[in-house]
Amino acid sequence: MSRPASTHTRHYRIAAADTYTRGPRNRPAREGHLHAERAERELRTRLAAGERPSVVLVAPERATRAKIGQDGHVSKVFAWAPPAAGDIGLRDFWTHVPHVTADLDVHAARPDFASDLYAANGSVWVTSGRIRRLAVSQWLAPVAGQLVERYGIPVDVDLTPELPPCPPIGVGAVLGRSMLPDALIARLLALPRPTRRLIEPHEGYRPPILAAEPPWGEWGDLISNTLVQAGKALGAPINYCGEFGVLEYPPGYQFNEHTDYVDENADTWDRTVSLSLLLNEPGRDFRGGQFELGGKDMDLHRGDLVAFTARTPHAVRKVTAGRRLVLVAFGEYRRDLGDVDS
Numbered sequence: 348m349s350r351p352a353s354t355h356t357r358h359y360r361i362a363a364a365d366t367y368t369r370g371p372r373n374r375p376a377r378e379g380h381l382h383a384e385r386a387e388r389e390l391r392t393r394l395a396a397g398e399r400p401s402v403v404l405v406a407p408e409r410a411t412r413a414k415i416g417q418d419g420h421v422s423k424v425f426a427w428a429p430p431a432a433g434d435i436g437l438r439d440f441w442t443h444v445p446h447v448t449a450d451l452d453v454h455a456a457r458p459d460f461a462s463d464l465y466a467a468n469g470s471v472w473v474t475s476g477r478i479r480r481l482a483v484s485q486w487l488a489p490v491a492g493q494l495v496e497r498y499g500i501p502v503d504v505d506l507t508p509e510l511p512p513c514p515p516i517g518v519g520a521v522l523g524r525s526m527l528p529d530a531l532i533a534r535l536l537a538l539p540r541p542t543r544r545l546i547e548p549h550e551g552y553r554p555p556i557l558a559a560e561p562p563w564g565e566w567g568d569l570i571s572n573t574l575v576q577a578g579k580a581l582g583a584p585i586n587y588c589g590e591f592g593v594l595e596y597p598p599g600y601q602f603n604e605h606t607d608y609v610d611e612n613a614d615t616w617d618r619t620v621s622l623s624l625l626l627n628e629p630g631r632d633f634r635g636g637q638f639e640l641g642g643k644d645m646d647l648h649r650g651d652l653v654a655f656t657a658r659t660p661h662a663v664r665k666v667t668a669g670r671r672l673v674l675v676a677f678g679e680y681r682r683d684l685g686d687v688d689s
């Protein structure tokens with residue numbers, strides 16, 4: 348059974364693995380596209396000249412679907428990290444780098460796109476010139492689609508499979524006291540301020556400001572482990588670490604009651620767990636700014652963590668003096684990633 352390419356293929360570009368370089372983080376999306384286009388043009392020239400380099404798939408805007416800010420800057424992009432050996436682990440799903448790439452390592456003796464044996468990092472298997480298997484992450488289906496479209500490799504698998512549904516999640520929260528030592532809090536608060544906004548202010552309503560973006564390399568493990576633990580405690584699945592950052596509420600700022608789940612994307616992913624970790628002390632560093640969960644004030648102090656399912660209504664009351672600082676993070680369930688062992 349051979350099927351036409353999926354409609355997602357236009358999001359991906361192919362580049363030569365030996366020359367492709369990733370661009371800087373946080374660059375405008377348009378630059379990412381131009382960069383990827385240039386790389387693909389170069390590859391095509393080499394292919395036309397008879398060269399057969401290994402190929403990297405580049406999807407500059409994959410994550411931009413979720414994470415491009417109003418100013419057009421890519422804030423966080425999901426990368427497919429090639430496993431060193433064996434299966435792909437949790438860590439690989441959670442590696443954030445500026446581009447989505449998937450290595451299509453050609454394991455044939457004489458690499459040729461129309462011939463015998465290709466393996467694509469546990470994602471797409473092409474054998475005897477046909478795509479036989481897609482593994483782990485169904486978003487790689489477009490990868491296969493691209494191979495079909497561009498190189499004429501037939502496909503034996505369903506490129507648009509049914510994704511497993513996200514299990515039902517209720518409303519609930521857990522509380523952790525003194526979860527972050529002072530030294531770590533101090534490091535978070537010393538991070539440089541980003542220039543982009545998180546949410547635009549509306550009339551009569553001033554939501555918090557993004558005060559820092561902790562680098563993934565330094566904070567990713569701590570944040571993702573905390574999310575995983577919280578998810579377990581709440582019975583909410585997490586297979587991907589979503590956005591995280593330090594928020595600041597100056598006087599007059601608040602967060603109206605809301606939930607954090609994202610239903611417009613429910614066909615592919617959902618936020619499942621939210622974390623809020625207070626970074627300074629109410630009464631001393633700021634006034635007002637109480638965290639409300641399900642309509643009730645929580646008694647929180649510096650270092651305390653509230654983790655709640657993303658369907659739990661919550662709010663932050665108006666800060667009346669000083670500045671409230673908080674670390675927030677979101678765990679997601681991406682249906683296309685499937686279950687991940689931790």
Ligand SMILES: O=C(O)CCC(=O)C(=O)O
Binds near residue numbers: 555602662673675
């Ligand atoms: O400031 C907080 O504690 C919570 C922030 C929040 O609700 C959010 O970022 O969605």
Ligand SMILES: [Fe+2]
Binds near residue numbers: 606607
């Ligand atoms: Fe929230």
